[in-house]
Amino acid sequence: MVENRPWLTVLSHAVLIAGIAVIAFPLYVTFVASTLTLDQILTVPMPLTPGDQLWENYTKALLAGAKGGAAAPVARMMLNSLVMALAIAFGKIAISLIASFAIVYFRFPLRNFFFWMIFVTLMLPVEVRIIPTYKIVSDLGMLNSYAGLTLPLIASATATFLFRQFFLTIPEELAEASRIDGAGPMRFFVDVVLPLSKTSMAALFVIQFIYGWNQYLWPLLVTTDESMYTAVIGIKRMIIGGDALTEWNVVMATAMLALLPPALVVMLMQKWFVRGLVETEK
Amino acid sequence: MEKRVVFRSTWLPYALLAPQIAVTLVFFFWPAAQAFWFSFQVQDAFGINTEFVGLRNFVELLRDEHYLESFKTTAVFSLLVAGSGIALALLLATMADRVLRGALAYKTLLIWPYAVAPAVAGVLWGFLFAPSIGVVTYVLRKAGYNWDWVLQGDQAMLLVVMAATWKQISYNFLFFLAGLQSIPRSLIEAAAIDGAGPARRFWTIVFPLLSPTTFFLLVVNIVYAFFETFGVIDSTTQGGPAGATQILVYKVYYDGVKAGDLGGSSAQSVILMLIVVALTVVQFRFIERKVQY
Numbered sequence: 001m002v003e004n005r006p007w008l009t010v011l012s013h014a015v016l017i018a019g020i021a022v023i024a025f026p027l028y029v030t031f032v033a034s035t036l037t038l039d040q041i042l043t044v045p046m047p048l049t050p051g052d053q054l055w056e057n058y059t060k061a062l063l064a065g066a067k068g069g070a071a072a073p074v075a076r077m078m079l080n081s082l083v084m085a086l087a088i089a090f091g092k093i094a095i096s097l098i099a100s101f102a103i104v105y106f107r108f109p110l111r112n113f114f115f116w117m118i119f120v121t122l123m124l125p126v127e128v129r130i131i132p133t134y135k136i137v138s139d140l141g142m143l144n145s146y147a148g149l150t151l152p153l154i155a156s157a158t159a160t161f162l163f164r165q166f167f168l169t170i171p172e173e174l175a176e177a178s179r180i181d182g183a184g185p186m187r188f189f190v191d192v193v194l195p196l197s198k199t200s201m202a203a204l205f206v207i208q209f210i211y212g213w214n215q216y217l218w219p220l221l222v223t224t225d226e227s228m229y230t231a232v233i234g235i236k237r238m239i240i241g242g243d244a245l246t247e248w249n250v251v252m253a254t255a256m257l258a259l260l261p262p263a264l265v266v267m268l269m270q271k272w273f274v275r276g277l278v279e280t281e282k
Numbered sequence: 283m284e285k286r287v288v289f290r291s292t293w294l295p296y297a298l299l300a301p302q303i304a305v306t307l308v309f310f311f312w313p314a315a316q317a318f319w320f321s322f323q324v325q326d327a328f329g330i331n332t333e334f335v336g337l338r339n340f341v342e343l344l345r346d347e348h349y350l351e352s353f354k355t356t357a358v359f360s361l362l363v364a365g366s367g368i369a370l371a372l373l374l375a376t377m378a379d380r381v382l383r384g385a386l387a388y389k390t391l392l393i394w395p396y397a398v399a400p401a402v403a404g405v406l407w408g409f410l411f412a413p414s415i416g417v418v419t420y421v422l423r424k425a426g427y428n429w430d431w432v433l434q435g436d437q438a439m440l441l442v443v444m445a446a447t448w449k450q451i452s453y454n455f456l457f458f459l460a461g462l463q464s465i466p467r468s469l470i471e472a473a474a475i476d477g478a479g480p481a482r483r484f485w486t487i488v489f490p491l492l493s494p495t496t497f498f499l500l501v502v503n504i505v506y507a508f509f510e511t512f513g514v515i516d517s518t519t520q521g522g523p524a525g526a527t528q529i530l531v532y533k534v535y536y537d538g539v540k541a542g543d544l545g546g547s548s549a550q551s552v553i554l555m556l557i558v559v560a561l562t563v564v565q566f567r568f569i570e571r572k573v574q575y
Contacts, residue, residue, distance in 0.1 A: 111295070
């Protein structure tokens with residue numbers, strides 16, 4: 001603060017509070033709707049204070065799902081989302097970690113070729129190669145399976161870059177000392193590189209967990225079996241079309257359940273999240 | 283930058299790279315190559331006969347009014363999303379940079395929409411503005427405004443822009459805040475001593491110094507609007523009404539999955555890939571400049 005301008009400080013707070021209120025409003029309405037009965041939601045205008053159906057709606061969503069459309073219990077979908085998010089996050093971190101270790105700490109023929117090959121995948125987001133990728137996954141018999149849900153999304157240029165950048169900052173002396181002490185590359189990797197990479201891994205984990213949890217187009221294509229739906233897909237399948245036909249109270253409870261885990265990860269691991277976000281874009 | 287100290291092994295580096303390369307080959311290069319291959323073919327409705335037709339799919343696409351319309355829709359959509367997202371986030375970040383009290387609380391309360399899936403964001407906003415039961419719809423109708431995005435193209439566009447921007451504000455906010463905090467205080471103080479007020483300081487010092495961040499965010503937001511907003515569109519308007527919100531990615535999906543036009547959809551995929559390549563090149567050239575700055 002360069003100078004004291006009380007009115008400007010008041011204005012700043014006012015703008016921030018207004019911004020937060022506008023941003024939080026859709027979430028608030030969703031929460032309220034998830035505590036009402038369907039009839040209450042369908043009376044226009046819908047009440048804007050929480051009702052008493054919280055327990056009923058959430059247990060119904062978790063254990064039974066909405067009637068019509070997809071009748072699968074949301075608990076199962078949350079489990080699928082969790083498996084998908086964790087598999088993608090851990091998978092990306094694991095294969096990128098060893099790949100960038102190879103690229104940074106070894107000299108071998110075709111090293112640059114492999115590096116560029118990984119780099120180019122940045123330019124092939126799943127959205128532009130939907131149909132052929134779908135065909136391949138279907139040829140491999142991986143539709144409606146966790147492997148089909150996660151494997152095509154697991155290669156990551158950003159994670160490989162992040163680890164490469166980080167490995168390049170590890171002092172040469174550490175590798176030198178390990179070699180003098182007679183440690184082989186894998187020993188060096190496990191005892192020196194892995195412990196040093198913990199912060200990068202944590203930051204990357206937060207970003208990739210959210211990425212995995214929020215996937216939409218891909219699970220929409222590869223899951224046709226209700227028991228393999230992820231939570232995000234589940235919501236979409238519950239909305240039948242026609243405002244009166246959809247069981248909005250259950251849909252809204254499901255929406256809350258679907259957005260809570262990643263939102264909690266972001267808010268509780270804020271430090272890692274901000275770090276991961278800034279670093280992956282370097 | 284290269285390491286001086288390296289390890290020697292004839293097989294280990296290949297073994298370490300193998301998983302990443304395998305996934306890349308099977309799920310990235312192979313499908314991309316197939317998209318190229320399909321884009322030169324025409325398949326009949328049952329997928330029995332395929333015929334090599336050269337560039338006909340591309341020529342037909344570029345003559346197709348709907349496709350050109352979808353280009354225009356995508357341009358309007360991504361510029362609106364990027365523009366409004368950047369402007370709002372800059373406003374909030376400037377304010378958050380000023381306040382001392384409660385800064386962390388404000389930050390925490392502003393970043394959570396990043397965690398919401400685009401499809402869920404679409405459901406939330408679609409519900410608020412639902413033609414018959416929406417809370418905001420009710421207020422708008424009371425004010426004498428006829429709101430019904432299911433029928434009116436402009437309103438449908440407005441809805442998806444709002445939902446897509448809402449989700450992206452936290453991302454822009456964090457980058458602007460980091461950019462603002464890296465501006466040397468001495469510059470601002472010098473300007474203040476010279477008698478420049480807050481508004482003047484913002485436009486003559488802060489805003490120009492933020493321009494690398496702004497440009498970076500512009501590219502990132504356009505990429506976001508092009509590809510990641512599929513969920514927003516599919517959970518609200520599904521490209522309607524009458525194609526008013528049918529962005530390119532949605533059309534690839536619709537033509538390929540719903541309409542079963544493999545050749546046309548693949549040709550669109552190839553065009554999209556070219557757009558991503560162009561955007562990535564722009565982004566990386568810019569990042570090289572950022573290092574000097």
